[in-house]
Amino acid sequence: MEKRFKVGLVQMSMSKETDINRNKAVKLVEEAADKGANVILLPELYSSQYFCQKEDIELFNLAEKIPGKSTSIFCETAKRTSTVIIVPLFEKRTVGLYHNSLVVVNSDGEIIGVYRKMHIPDDPSFYEKFYFAPGDLGFKVFDTEFGKLGTLICWDQWFPEGARITTLMGAIALFYPTAIGWHPYEKEKYGETQREAWKTVQRGHAIANGLYVCVCNRTGFEKTVETQGGIEFWGSSFITDPQGVIIAEAPINKEAVIVAEIDIDHIEEVRRNWPFLRDRRTDHYGDIAKLFIDQK
Amino acid sequence: MEKRFKVGLVQMSMSKETDINRNKAVKLVEEAADKGANVILLPELYSSQYFCQKEDIELFNLAEKIPGKSTSIFCETAKRTSTVIIVPLFEKRTVGLYHNSLVVVNSDGEIIGVYRKMHIPDDPSFYEKFYFAPGDLGFKVFDTEFGKLGTLICWDQWFPEGARITTLMGAIALFYPTAIGWHPYEKEKYGETQREAWKTVQRGHAIANGLYVCVCNRTGFEKTVETQGGIEFWGSSFITDPQGVIIAEAPINKEAVIVAEIDIDHIEEVRRNWPFLRDRRTDHYGDIAKLFIDQK
Numbered sequence: 001m002e003k004r005f006k007v008g009l010v011q012m013s014m015s016k017e018t019d020i021n022r023n024k025a026v027k028l029v030e031e032a033a034d035k036g037a038n039v040i041l042l043p044e045l046y047s048s049q050y051f052c053q054k055e056d057i058e059l060f061n062l063a064e065k066i067p068g069k070s071t072s073i074f075c076e077t078a079k080r081t082s083t084v085i086i087v088p089l090f091e092k093r094t095v096g097l098y099h100n101s102l103v104v105v106n107s108d109g110e111i112i113g114v115y116r117k118m119h120i121p122d123d124p125s126f127y128e129k130f131y132f133a134p135g136d137l138g139f140k141v142f143d144t145e146f147g148k149l150g151t152l153i154c155w156d157q158w159f160p161e162g163a164r165i166t167t168l169m170g171a172i173a174l175f176y177p178t179a180i181g182w183h184p185y186e187k188e189k190y191g192e193t194q195r196e197a198w199k200t201v202q203r204g205h206a207i208a209n210g211l212y213v214c215v216c217n218r219t220g221f222e223k224t225v226e227t228q229g230g231i232e233f234w235g236s237s238f239i240t241d242p243q244g245v246i247i248a249e250a251p252i253n254k255e256a257v258i259v260a261e262i263d264i265d266h267i268e269e270v271r272r273n274w275p276f277l278r279d280r281r282t283d284h285y286g287d288i289a290k291l292f293i294d295q296k
Numbered sequence: 297m298e299k300r301f302k303v304g305l306v307q308m309s310m311s312k313e314t315d316i317n318r319n320k321a322v323k324l325v326e327e328a329a330d331k332g333a334n335v336i337l338l339p340e341l342y343s344s345q346y347f348c349q350k351e352d353i354e355l356f357n358l359a360e361k362i363p364g365k366s367t368s369i370f371c372e373t374a375k376r377t378s379t380v381i382i383v384p385l386f387e388k389r390t391v392g393l394y395h396n397s398l399v400v401v402n403s404d405g406e407i408i409g410v411y412r413k414m415h416i417p418d419d420p421s422f423y424e425k426f427y428f429a430p431g432d433l434g435f436k437v438f439d440t441e442f443g444k445l446g447t448l449i450c451w452d453q454w455f456p457e458g459a460r461i462t463t464l465m466g467a468i469a470l471f472y473p474t475a476i477g478w479h480p481y482e483k484e485k486y487g488e489t490q491r492e493a494w495k496t497v498q499r500g501h502a503i504a505n506g507l508y509v510c511v512c513n514r515t516g517f518e519k520t521v522e523t524q525g526g527i528e529f530w531g532s533s534f535i536t537d538p539q540g541v542i543i544a545e546a547p548i549n550k551e552a553v554i555v556a557e558i559d560i561d562h563i564e565e566v567r568r569n570w571p572f573l574r575d576r577r578t579d580h581y582g583d584i585a586k587l588f589i590d591q592k
Contacts, residue, residue: 119575138580141591148591158572160456160504161581168589193539197503200540204500207493208456244493276454279415282585284434285457289581292573293464295437295444 008037013220033081063092079109117153163205173212181233203244304333309516329377359388375405384473413449459501469508477529499540
């Protein structure tokens with residue numbers, strides 16, 4: 001296992017044409033590999049615009065099988081560039097059953113496994129509960145030549161439980177493909193607070209768990225429903241070290257490929273100095289599996 | 297129940313004399329009450345210097361009973377100032393059994409209950425495992441005229457599980473009395489990263505749980521072991537709202553009484569917009585009660 005390796009994040013904008021998006025994603029993955037990245041992450045649902053802005057059964061046509069077109073493309077790309085690639089996609093599992101998933105592909109071009117988004121949001125213009133069944137595979141780590149990589153997807157990022165359990169499975173880094181942005185009508189009033197909260201809660205996961213956190217968002221404005229305001233995706237993809245220090249960050253409104261190094265010795269050092277895993281009160285955590293603890 | 301009320305944090309430095317510390321704490325609580333505070337928090341182990349810099353059985357003499365001297369003083373102060381006071385103290389439970397605890401006193405001057413620190417650290421100059429048995433009361437909320445207040449103590453602040461379970465019990469705010477600072481020999485290299493991580497992980501709890509977090513630290517330099525470098529407590533007591541926005545903050549190296557408002561309607565608004573509690577995957581959180589999840 002490598003003591004040091006590089007992660008690349010592909011922050012991109014999406015057009016209405018899936019082929020254009022796929023081709024662009026391949027090009028940017030190649031760019032990340034050229035910059036030395038060993039593990040490369042794409043944004044959530046990389047091959048299309050964020051279709052969950054409306055509920056429309058026609059849009060299930062965007063879904064694909066695993067293996068399928070995306071895995072075929074990125075297995076080939078992974079082998080050719082000798083990189084591990086994390087490919088988030090709209091998974092058609094069977095007729096009438098779809099997931100918001102990701103596939104981890106190793107540098108031999110083989111599929112290592114699948115993670116299915118566990119926490120599914122549903123808010124105005126983010127109608128994900130209509131499209132995606134919540135994941136049934138639980139939290140996951142994937143054994144790669146660069147160590148155990150933990151994966152989660154977007155809305156999962158607000159839930160400390162997912163980050164913690166993935167850490168307990170041995171992850172050295174968490175990877176969050178993401179599609180988050182502003183409603184234009186509330187950006188001025190709430191925008192910076194929202195973006196800052198999003199960064200902070202994930203830096204918090206890095207600190208509490210003593211590992212790296214890598215977050216890859218899309219950028220650009222997408223208006224898929226004429227009568228609605230659209231979403232301005234806020235980019236800001238970032239990598240934070242185990243103390244919550246941001247070691248690479250992309251701009252808000254531009255495509256970017258960013259690369260930063262993961263250092264296993266740094267995790268070792270931070271966890272020796274801040275030995276949180278030693279002191280957990282597992283005898284008193286059972287109630288976390290309740291939805292609420294009703295008081296008398 | 298009040299829709300809005302004010303929290304006061306008493307950031308103070310401690311002398312070697314417990315009587316001086318107790319008198320100062322009362323004065324600063326009065327000052328907080330004068331500034332309109334309804335709920336007032338003192339720093340961890342408020343009545344003494346941070347004695348855990350060495351392991352010395354003589355120092356168990358600093359412990360006190362509940363009820364005892366501190367509760368007597370602050371029950372009277374609470375009634376006189378019509379405030380709820382959170383009093384962290386070194387609890388002598390019986391011969392040979394001690395805890396790092398806090399008592400919540402209501403504005404009628406009655407003890408509502410006790411919380412005993414659940415996560416006990418042990419690092420160079422923070423030898424708490426020598427003095428304190430880990431708490432056996434679990435996580436707690438206290439019903440007050442200002443709603444359910446959740447309490448945790450210092451090292452607990454690094455553990456998302458405590459914040460989450462306390463939230464699930466109905467807390468509208470988490471109160472963390474604290475004693476954290478720099479080793480002078482590493483301050484220049486690591487100091488700002490450490491303090492920033494400490495703020496970030498707690499702002500993260502506020503965001504993930506949609507509630508206020510109130511953190512009260514001590515300030516000043518304490519050197520209780522001649523042959524060691526002492527600890528420079530970094531102050532920086534703060535209150536953050538449910539989106540991680542810091543709404544009051546004390547300086548690093550000065551005593552201060554800071555006051556900010558808690559607004560129940562703001563919690564309501566934030567949790568409606570970010571409905572994390574709705575989407576938790578309680579069917580998949582069981583493994584969080586393991587120390588580690590060994591892989592094949």
